[in-house]
Amino acid sequence: MNLDIVTRFAPSPTGNLNIGGVRAGIFAYLFARHNKGRFIVRIEDTDRERSKKEFEENILESLAWLGIEHDALYRQSAHAARHEELLRILVEQEKAYLSREAPNEEGGREEVIRFRNPGTVITFTDAIHGEISFDTAELKDFVIAKSFSEPLFHFGVVVDDWDEGVTHVIRGEDHISNTPRQILIQEALGAPRPHYAHLPLIMGSDGAKLSKRKGAKAITEYRGLGYLPEAVLNYDALLGWHPEGEKEIFSRSELIEAFTLERVQKSPATFDETKLLWFNREHLKLLSDTEFSKRLRDFSGVEADARLIPLLRERSQTLKEASDALAAGEYGFLCDSVSFSKELLLKGAKADAETVKNNLQKAAQLLKGVADEAFTAQEAKRAVFDYATGQGRASVLWPLRVALSGREKSPDPFTLCALLGKEKTLERIAGAVQML
């Protein structure tokens, strides 16, 4: 492992992880893995009021689901002693000071610790945006802790990144304006300055930063909706980043292989659920039959008939769609007997009952000629297709399909033949002929 590269993902457990929030984690992870470095997760739980265990669990669960594995996990609250030690040193050195003031909000302290701001111009290099400078004078002497035992965000970040050996701070662009403040603290502490990379934010359809309040779904909700983790990961990674070439479907290891900070976009990207759905379908198609049925089983507890798997996978955009179709009985014709009306049988045939009856009988005769062991979709088609074409396909194929499936919408008639087998196919056609 290359310890010259250490990245971290530092979420605060104040909400569920969504597509926008997890992205910093994804990019930091991809960057670390690409460079054979270390990736750590740090839960920033210094705000006791707002931090909730359930959110921490949601964050960890989301990362695990996406396959983003960390090399170490820290909780910022566990570092209280270290924070206090450094806070006291800063105060002793008069780089920070205790400030008595009137609490300007509920629960505010009468005494807080302020950083003595030298008010210099801070310039840093961002891997994505290039050189950025700020005049920090306008920041005044900002508060870095409510008390020695209650450090605030900026102070905690700097100390922990330092102690954990973080070399590359990869986070959302909303932190650009926090960076000069943190650099000031680093300099006061004598801590090294890490490399910075500020990622473009992800916008919702309203054009503003994606947030739970604006209806952004939690990562775990996508799991519940039947999305594949590899699809969510792939889509999120390609939002604001693009490798060379026109390939779009990437596995996790391919993303790791291809990832570089150089090709990260500078401007924000809008989240498009429709495209996510497309990625999901593409990843669904990549699954083997056994893998697909395993995922479906894990998702809904349903064990699908093995014969249906290729159909289900081809016709569904999500695991939920597949399990819903199953639950709605869309493929019930496979095992159950079918029942349908004469109207449906003739509905799309564009021919009268007598003609349809003849066509069905002829089709049955032709299918009978196919060898039992060669009763595939291809052979079934070969047997009746020329006849159907001669008669007008609709007058043969539509009733054949309804006779076999009993449904207005279904897979094509030849696929149905193969699925049902010769005996059942002929049986059902005979049943339909009876009705006419």
Place this chain on the structure above:
RNA sequence: GGCCCUAUCGUCUAACGGUUAGGACAUCGGCUUUUCAAGCCGGUAAUCCGGGUUCGAUUCCCGGUGGGGUCACCA
């Protein structure tokens, strides 16, 4: 409002001074085993505006405008 970031089809993006401005999603047509999907083929659709620099700007510089972020005893 101050400060910071940013600007190619509706959306995600390619182009690193010279292209008929390419691809994907979506959309619209057509084809198919005249159903539903899928699939295949094709169409519509973009360089924010104004100045420079240059033989030549999507590309470099400046200004404007638009968008976003941030200005807590939250992170």
